[in-house]
Amino acid sequence: MIRDVFHVHRHDVVDSTSNEAARRVRAGTAQHAEVHTAREQTAGRGRLGRPWHSRPNAGLYATLVWFTGARPNGAAATMAAGLAVLDAVRALGLRTARLDWPNDLVVDGAKLAGVLIEALPSNGRTALVVGIGLNVGSAAFPRELTDERAVTSLAHEGVATEPELVLEALLPPLAARLDAALDPDRVDGMVDDFAAATGLLGTRVVVRAACGRASNSEGTPARTDGAPSERGHTGTLRALAFDGLELVLDTGPLRIPLEHVRALDPA
Structure with missing residues (x-):
């Protein structure tokens, strides 16, 4: 071939x-x-x-x-x-x-x-x-x-x-x-x-993301990252799609756009 x-x-x-x-x-x-x-x-x-x-x-x-x-x-x-x-x-x-x-x-x-x-x-x-x-x-x-x-x-x-x-x-x-x-x-x-x-869906992960806008699963702002740096988030990886990945944190769901994700590792 x-x-x-x-x-x-x-x-x-x-x-x-x-x-x-x-x-x-x-x-x-x-x-x-x-x-x-x-x-x-x-x-x-x-x-x-x-x-x-x-x-x-x-x-x-x-x-x-x-x-x-x-x-x-x-x-x-x-x-x-x-x-x-x-x-x-x-x-x-x-x-x-x-x-x-x-x-x-x-x-x-x-x-x-x-x-x-x-x-x-x-x-x-x-x-x-x-x-x-x-x-x-x-x-x-x-x-x-x-x-x-x-x-x-x-x-x-x-x-x-x-x-x-x-x-x-x-x-x-x-x-x-x-x-x-x-x-x-x-x-x-x-x-x-x-x-x-x-192999990470449903498991605890650490996401390192460039600062940008994140939203909860209903599309309303969950938090805003304002500084031009990276931020780490630890939670359960619930979903991964082209428009972003979704973590479940102790404070609630967090969606991070894929273009902001710098690293995704097991916790």
Whole structure:
């Protein structure tokens, strides 16, 4: 299927597969379902401009270009990519991974994979540039990385495989999930799948949110965050939808817009 549907460009060393894909989109030379992979990245990047550690042959470093004529739902596309990575690792035999807000895959809190999506204009269409980094091999991680947070890989979780096989497992569900995210008749199911994949519905969680307006479930203001900073909220996660997530606090329900959510973790 990969050869029939996807146009795979395999690089030895690049600065970033997402940078390479974005350059081709801007130049007007990218194709729909174009994929860039690399053995090594010298400037791999993750969310908020953070570097992504990209040792030679140690992980899957891949970016997919997916064109759409409609204005994409950014939250749905991000959820779709994360769900596709989860689909792939489950197909490879890892059943204990879950999604961590907004775009990481974790196992017992240790980071396994990350997703970064950019939407670029291209000749009247939008190109979704979907970058994925997934730790595959068994080599030890550098101290500066593990000091920041716990990290794991497929090999460390007992799944012996290689980047090319991970790519084969990833691309079909990634295409299917993106198609669903861009389909108005199917997009609502994306957030339900994402909520289930976090494993957090109905549990006590800590939400770190940018200050903004929150409301109770009836739509009237529950509280207003005025300062230009982040605030933590602890409560039971009752609902997750495109218009926000709902917590049950001791003082009552609180709805936080998704675009304000910076972190969602077990309490």
